[in-house]
Amino acid sequence: MNNFGLNIWSNKNFVIEDGQIKLNYKSMPSLLQIVEEIRSNKVRGPLLLRFPHLIKRQIKTLYSYFDKAIINNNYKGSFNAVFPLKVNQFPNAIDAITSEGKEFNYGLEAGSKAELILAMSKVPSEANITVNGFKDREMITLGFIAAQCGYNITLIIEGLRELKTIIEVSKESSLKIPNIGIRVRLHSIGSGTWAKSGGMDAKFGLTSTEIIEAVTLLREANLLEYLNMIHFHIGSQMSDIAPLKKALRESGNIYAELKKMGANKLNNINIGGGLAVEYDQHTHSKSRNYSIDEFSSSVVFLLGEIMDAKDVEHPNIFTESGRFIVASHAVLITPVLELFTQDYREKLLNFKTKNPPLIEELVELNKFLNNSNCIEYLHDALDHMESLLTLFDLGYIDLQDRSNAEILVHNIIRKALYLKSANPTNELEQLQTKLQERYLINASIFQSLPDYWGLNQHFPVMPLHHLNTIPLRAASLWDITCDSDGEIGFNPEKPLYLHDVNLDKEDYFLGFFNVGAYQETLGMNHNLFTHPNEYTIKISDNSYEIINAVESKNILNILESLGYNIINISNKLKSDLSCSIFATEKEKNDTLAKLELFLKQNGYLRTTN
Numbered sequence: 001m002n003n004f005g006l007n008i009w010s011n012k013n014f015v016i017e018d019g020q021i022k023l024n025y026k027s028m029p030s031l032l033q034i035v036e037e038i039r040s041n042k043v044r045g046p047l048l049l050r051f052p053h054l055i056k057r058q059i060k061t062l063y064s065y066f067d068k069a070i071i072n073n074n075y076k077g078s079f080n081a082v083f084p085l086k087v088n089q090f091p092n093a094i095d096a097i098t099s100e101g102k103e104f105n106y107g108l109e110a111g112s113k114a115e116l117i118l119a120m121s122k123v124p125s126e127a128n129i130t131v132n133g134f135k136d137r138e139m140i141t142l143g144f145i146a147a148q149c150g151y152n153i154t155l156i157i158e159g160l161r162e163l164k165t166i167i168e169v170s171k172e173s174s175l176k177i178p179n180i181g182i183r184v185r186l187h188s189i190g191s192g193t194w195a196k197s198g199g200m201d202a203k204f205g206l207t208s209t210e211i212i213e214a215v216t217l218l219r220e221a222n223l224l225e226y227l228n229m230i231h232f233h234i235g236s237q238m239s240d241i242a243p244l245k246k247a248l249r250e251s252g253n254i255y256a257e258l259k260k261m262g263a264n265k266l267n268n269i270n271i272g273g274g275l276a277v278e279y280d281q282h283t284h285s286k287s288r289n290y291s292i293d294e295f296s297s298s299v300v301f302l303l304g305e306i307m308d309a310k311d312v313e314h315p316n317i318f319t320e321s322g323r324f325i326v327a328s329h330a331v332l333i334t335p336v337l338e339l340f341t342q343d344y345r346e347k348l349l350n351f352k353t354k355n356p357p358l359i360e361e362l363v364e365l366n367k368f369l370n371n372s373n374c375i376e377y378l379h380d381a382l383d384h385m386e387s388l389l390t391l392f393d394l395g396y397i398d399l400q401d402r403s404n405a406e407i408l409v410h411n412i413i414r415k416a417l418y419l420k421s422a423n424p425t426n427e428l429e430q431l432q433t434k435l436q437e438r439y440l441i442n443a444s445i446f447q448s449l450p451d452y453w454g455l456n457q458h459f460p461v462m463p464l465h466h467l468n469t470i471p472l473r474a475a476s477l478w479d480i481t482c483d484s485d486g487e488i489g490f491n492p493e494k495p496l497y498l499h500d501v502n503l504d505k506e507d508y509f510l511g512f513f514n515v516g517a518y519q520e521t522l523g524m525n526h527n528l529f530t531h532p533n534e535y536t537i538k539i540s541d542n543s544y545e546i547i548n549a550v551e552s553k554n555i556l557n558i559l560e561s562l563g564y565n566i567i568n569i570s571n572k573l574k575s576d577l578s579c580s581i582f583a584t585e586k587e588k589n590d591t592l593a594k595l596e597l598f599l600k601q602n603g604y605l606r607t608t609n
């Protein structure tokens with residue numbers, strides 16, 4: 001049975017039961033049940049569902065593995081974590097992190113002024129704020145203001161100029177001084193698609209010469225006691241653990257050297273993010289070569305070993321894992337609007353009183369195909385198809401004959417695929433790939449899965465139902481943007497097979513999983529499709545609640561965000577319509593009301609599905 005790689009990517013967050021995918025938690029609602037409840041209020045288009053319990057699960061996992069490693073290694077420092085806002089700044093994601101993370105004192109990381117303001121307004125009072133990225137005097141002053149407010153903030157400098165500005169601001173004001181961290185430029189290089197953050201030519205961090213100079217500057221300004229953290233980040237979605245170990249050795253030794261140089265208050269090593277998430281649906285290509293257990297033990301063990309060798313106290317460990325914390329919490333649900341090879345449905349056959357003999361033979365083959373004759377009949381059918389196409393080119397049969405032939409042959413292939421689905425021949429597999437079905441999904445890949453478009457990042461996808469029947473259609477997915485890049489093509493190496501459903505009779509929904517990291521804010525409004533309607537689902541022992549509904553922007557708001565005057569736009573349309581001639585006054589009023597309604601709805605398709 002095809003489980004769409006659930007055992008590989010889902011981390012037991014979901015299970016398949018009674019042909020549906022369900023949350024593997026408490027009352028175990030099925031995704032279909034939740035979707036149907038939301039849609040019963042006339043909601044259409046794509047839906048983004050958030051599950052805060054999955055954020056809690058990741059936070060707990062991270063802490064429990066590090067706590068275990070700390071005990072096992074007799075490590076003396078503590079474990080702390082901050083969430084990097086750039087990974088998902090949406091209010092309902094951040095609220096879930098701060099509320100689920102409260103008991104762990106989970107902090108926030110900011111990489112820009114806007115993120116810093118957000119961090120200050122959202123971080124629990126005792127928790128940490130770390131600030132990375134390039135900073136001007138204003139942003140540094142904001143850091144001082146945060147310290148003055150009483151936040152536990154560390155400004156991590158990316159270069160000496162930032163440090164000089166910190167020193168200047170400290171001299172010019174009597175505001176409380178924030179903690180200072182140094183991002184080190186590592187010799188070791190990250191791995192994986194996003195590994196541009198480490199290495200000698202990295203965009204960020206201080207070289208050893210600059211670190212020495214920084215210490216001198218801090219000492220001269222009497223600020224060395226504010227230096228409390230060193231930081232590195234070797235890039236997102238780390239596929240291999242070896243570069244991390246190198247980075248830990250390098251930064252651990254830098255830390256110990258700094259202690260020896262008199263940085264007495266230095267007591268934290270921040271190892272950045274990069275902890276990978278499994279996105280693969282096919283066993284043969286796993287996204288990472290380590291477990292969270294190995295990751296946490298390696299960090300704790302190596303740092304302990306380096307400090308013991310240099311006779312330096314164990315530092316507290318900070319992580320800035322983003323992807324690992326939030327990727328799993330969000331699921332994108334898209335209705336399928338259309339299946340393009342539905343055109344080959346048998347009911348569209350239209351025979352004449354006298355049909356060409358080859359067509360009559362195809363009818364017989366289609367009728368009598370069974371498990372034992374299937375391959376032979378299939379070969380005959382393919383052979384006849386070739387001949388019929390030649391006859392068409394030569395003008396001996398007409399378009400109706402050709403259409404009948406295509407429908408019959410497609411049917412024969414489909415039947416053969418079904419009969420042999422447990423054990424398909426090479427030839428059948430190839431035919432299956434050729435006979436791709438195009439599933440039109442009510443969503444925008446640019447808006448909701450931008451990393452697929454930009455980086456070819458695969459996201460696990462599967463139907464929410466029909467899971468007790470074998471899917472046989474080689475599927476490519478088309479979104480509703482008018483852009484040929486808005487397609488997830490069929491990849492024979494990582495094939496996606498979906499069901500043959502009659503959309504006139506029933507709905508068919510696909511879920512895209514692990515979309516909670518980066519996708520939402522990287523998403524772009526191509527064709528003016530915006531962030532889908534979102535809902536937070538709180539699951540309890542006996543049921544579940546749908547809360548925090550946020551509707552997708554309506555059409556007028558989208559235009560307004562581009563700078564258009566929407567009052568003018570809607571007045572113009574309404575007056576143009578009012579001035580036209582209608583058969584009745586009622587029709588005029590109804591049409592005006594319709595226009596008004598359309599302007600206030602989002603741009604996803606809603607009449608079909």
Ligand SMILES: *Cc1c(COP(=O)(O)O)cnc(C)c1O
Binds near residue numbers: 084324
């Ligand atoms: C992006 C970033 C992170 C988060 O990385 P993940 O791979 O999402 O864990 C952490 N720290 C810094 C400095 C970053 O730039």
